Amino acid sequence: MSIKSYRAAIREALEQEMLRDPDVILIGEDLAGGAGGGGEDDAWGGPMAVTKGLLGKFGRQRVLDTPVSEAAFMGAAVGAAAAGLRPVAELMFCDFIGVCCDQIVNQAAKYRYTFGGQDRLPLTVRTTMGAGQQLGSQHSQVLVGLFTSFAGLKVVVPSTPYDAKGLLATAIRDDDPVIFCEHRLLYRMREEVPDGSYTIPFGEARIVEEGGDVTIVALSRMVHVAAEAVHALRAEGIHCTLIDPRTTVPLDTDTIFDSVEATGRLVIVDEAGPRCGMASDIAAIVAEELFSALRAPIRRVTPPCVPVPAAPNLEKLYLPDAARVMAVVRELVQR
Amino acid sequence: MGGAGKPATEEDAALRWAYRTMQTIRCFEERLHADFAAGKVPSSVHLYAGQEASATGICAHLGEQDYFHITHRAHGPAIARGADLKAIAQEIWLRAGGLCSGKGGSPHLHDARLKLVGANGGVGSGAALACGSALATRHRGDGGVVVCLLGDGAINQGVVAESFNLAAVWSLPVVFAFENNGYAEATGTAYAIAGNDIAARGAAVGMPIARVDGADYFAVHATAGEAIARARAGGGPSLVEMQVPRFFGHYEGDAQKYRAAGEVAELRRSRDCLVAFRERVLGAGLLTAAELAGIDAKIAAEVDEAFSTAAAAAPPAAAALLSDVYAGRI
Ligand SMILES: Cc1ncc(C[n+]2csc(CCOP(=O)(O)OP(=O)(O)O)c2C)c(N)n1
Ligand SMILES: [Mg+2]
Numbered sequence: 091m092s093i094k095s096y097r098a099a100i101r102e103a104l105e106q107e108m109l110r111d112p113d114v115i116l117i118g119e120d121l122a123g124g125a126g127g128g129g130e131d132d133a134w135g136g137p138m139a140v141t142k143g144l145l146g147k148f149g150r151q152r153v154l155d156t157p158v159s160e161a162a163f164m165g166a167a168v169g170a171a172a173a174g175l176r177p178v179a180e181l182m183f184c185d186f187i188g189v190c191c192d193q194i195v196n197q198a199a200k201y202r203y204t205f206g207g208q209d210r211l212p213l214t215v216r217t218t219m220g221a222g223q224q225l226g227s228q229h230s231q232v233l234v235g236l237f238t239s240f241a242g243l244k245v246v247v248p249s250t251p252y253d254a255k256g257l258l259a260t261a262i263r264d265d266d267p268v269i270f271c272e273h274r275l276l277y278r279m280r281e282e283v284p285d286g287s288y289t290i291p292f293g294e295a296r297i298v299e300e301g302g303d304v305t306i307v308a309l310s311r312m313v314h315v316a317a318e319a320v321h322a323l324r325a326e327g328i329h330c331t332l333i334d335p336r337t338t339v340p341l342d343t344d345t346i347f348d349s350v351e352a353t354g355r356l357v358i359v360d361e362a363g364p365r366c367g368m369a370s371d372i373a374a375i376v377a378e379e380l381f382s383a384l385r386a387p388i389r390r391v392t393p394p395c396v397p398v399p400a401a402p403n404l405e406k407l408y409l410p411d412a413a414r415v416m417a418v419v420r421e422l423v424q425r
Numbered sequence: 426m427g428g429a430g431k432p433a434t435e436e437d438a439a440l441r442w443a444y445r446t447m448q449t450i451r452c453f454e455e456r457l458h459a460d461f462a463a464g465k466v467p468s469s470v471h472l473y474a475g476q477e478a479s480a481t482g483i484c485a486h487l488g489e490q491d492y493f494h495i496t497h498r499a500h501g502p503a504i505a506r507g508a509d510l511k512a513i514a515q516e517i518w519l520r521a522g523g524l525c526s527g528k529g530g531s532p533h534l535h536d537a538r539l540k541l542v543g544a545n546g547g548v549g550s551g552a553a554l555a556c557g558s559a560l561a562t563r564h565r566g567d568g569g570v571v572v573c574l575l576g577d578g579a580i581n582q583g584v585v586a587e588s589f590n591l592a593a594v595w596s597l598p599v600v601f602a603f604e605n606n607g608y609a610e611a612t613g614t615a616y617a618i619a620g621n622d623i624a625a626r627g628a629a630v631g632m633p634i635a636r637v638d639g640a641d642y643f644a645v646h647a648t649a650g651e652a653i654a655r656a657r658a659g660g661g662p663s664l665v666e667m668q669v670p671r672f673f674g675h676y677e678g679d680a681q682k683y684r685a686a687g688e689v690a691e692l693r694r695s696r697d698c699l700v701a702f703r704e705r706v707l708g709a710g711l712l713t714a715a716e717l718a719g720i721d722a723k724i725a726a727e728v729d730e731a732f733s734t735a736a737a738a739a740p741p742a743a744a745a746l747l748s749d750v751y752a753g754r755i
Binding site: 128162 | 467468469519520527528529530532533545546547548549550578579581582583584607608609610611612613614615616617618680681682683684685686688740741743745746747750
């Protein structure tokens with residue numbers, strides 16, 4: 091065990107999986123950086139410095155820097171996975187899915203099904219997401235709901251260094267295409283993480299806090315926002331269960347159902363807009379299954395239906411915060 | 426103007442405009458670099474210093490009816506197109522008075538009134554939009570042309586190849602103007618561009634192509650002028666590749682370890698478009714050193730004022746969060 095950042099935990103998982111399996115290769119823009127220049131190799135080690143040092147350990151055969159060609163390298167990763175490799179492709183910002191949507195959505199997600207189950211597609215797509223850095227509308231989105239909507243993809247949203255490391259190992263060993271969504275504001279988060287390799291099964295939520303009044307389901311960075319609210323509410327005598335699903339495909343509905351049956355109240359906190367996102371999805375699943383157990387309407391805490399603004403004051407208003415979560419929880423317990 | 430006692434000519438005015446524009450960009454970016462290092466700039470910025478001659482040499486040919494599509498390296502091109510310096514600075518500072526009301530930020534400078542389009546966050550995406558601008562101006566028959574700035578990195582995007590072909594198939598009045606600064610982020614063109622020849626890819630669809638030293642204002646001016654005139658005359662698309670030096674990192678904060686030691690110093694020494702411009706106009710007696718110094722001082726004051734205005738300006742009102750999503754009511 092040692093204290094590791096979310097960034098270091100992800101790097102360690104990549105390194106351990108590459109050591110474990112020679113068919114694991116990394117593909118992406120500036121994973122090393124420095125190719126074709128007059129300076130150092132591994133100059134960036136990834137746009138967010140996640141892959142720093144892996145070039146030196148595994149060489150350019152396995153750490154493949156790409157031109158700015160998302161459609162081509164994502165498609166190549168899909169093809170390589172179908173042909174037996176275990177590629178980890180990095181999409182620098184999830185917003186750029188727009189450029190390679192066909193490769194992920196029409197090719198990777200449907201490959202196995204379309205060809206009648208003949209193939210495995212052990213592809214991992216690492217991508218980054220989230221607002222809070224004043225990067226504006228094309229570099230700040232959370233598209234987890236979109237990814238979740240495409241049958242055939244598995245979707246991972248780690249909220250802690252420990253989860254990130256274990257879930258990434260699982261993702262790489264998985265025989266289906268997995269989208270692994272890293273929140274950029276979490277890269278510096280630190281906690282105790284085992285040094286050795288370990289996996290965390292998909293579809294097992296983490297119960298972050300336990301309480302009998304309200305169930306809160308939150309994803310990725312919103313887990314921390316919700317946790318802040320839960321702690322503050324405890325001082326007011328309101329006790330919440332906070333659930334981090336960790337993967338949205340597969341989704342651990344059992345854990346959510348068990349908790350909602352006990353509390354009768356559900357709040358979902360998500361960083362994507364309210365339409366067609368994870369908040370709506372989980373609300374619908376729970377409403378269908380547990381309508382009679384609900385003592386109050388299900389509530390969603392999300393940004394409004396607008397693109398992400400760049401100005402910091404607007405971005406702050408855009409993002410759900412603990413105060414908003416608390417206000418909604420208070421309303422629910424009064425009902 | 427020009428030499429002492431000479432009457433002002435159109436050519437003098439154009440030269441002064443070019444110098445003023447390039448010097449404004451340089452001063453703006455150098456000052457931004459310093460302010461960023463001092464922690465005064467509240468957003469991420471990609472600086473244009475070194476590349477001034479390219480946007481300036483192009484914009485010298487653009488009129489009201491013409492479109493100029495730009496990239497994330499947006500400040501210089503926006504200045505060259507004539508966008509308001511204070512509004513640019515305020516956008517970088519994410520203020521209500523910014524070009525985009527603080528909603529876009531540095532990589533998204535845009536001024537619809539000037540047909541300054543898009544600074545685009547998606548590498549290469551502007552190439553297709555530029556075809557659309559060209560379609561519109563031709564449809565209206567207003568004689569407009571479109572210049573689309575793209576970086577060397579963009580040449581490897583599929584949409585750029587598709588846009589070349591579409592522009593050629595439809596014979597659109599568009600010029601794809603590549604600023605080859607040697608790098609896309611930390612990766613060099615020698616690695617990323619197979620064949621290392623951007624212009625040749627345009628030639629593959631039958632477009633006229635040209636390669637030019639983008640640190641030479643006069644060369645850019647002549648070459649871009651020819652391509653723009655061809656488009657205006659109905660001669661269809663062209664590609665111009667400009668070799669330009671990039672004096673700062675990909676973005677501010679970039680340690681630039683992928684560059685050779687001394688590379689930037691050497692570029693500043695041998696490939697500074699402003700040094701070359703001054704030498705040329707002074708040598709030919711077109712402008713005087715005193716005039717240039719006067720322009721420099723005026724620009725420094727303007728940039729100072731733009732920055733202090735931006736730093737002191739108000740952020741967007743809270744209501745702005747929900748406005749501008751749709752043109753109409755919903
Ligand atoms: C579709 C897409 N992929 C990747 C990026 C990340 N990115 C931002 S700038 C850049 C490099 C662009 O290089 P180039 O086109 O040469 O322009 P320069 O920055 O040199 O002006 C990259 C890869 C992006 N913005 N959009
Ligand atoms: Mg470049």
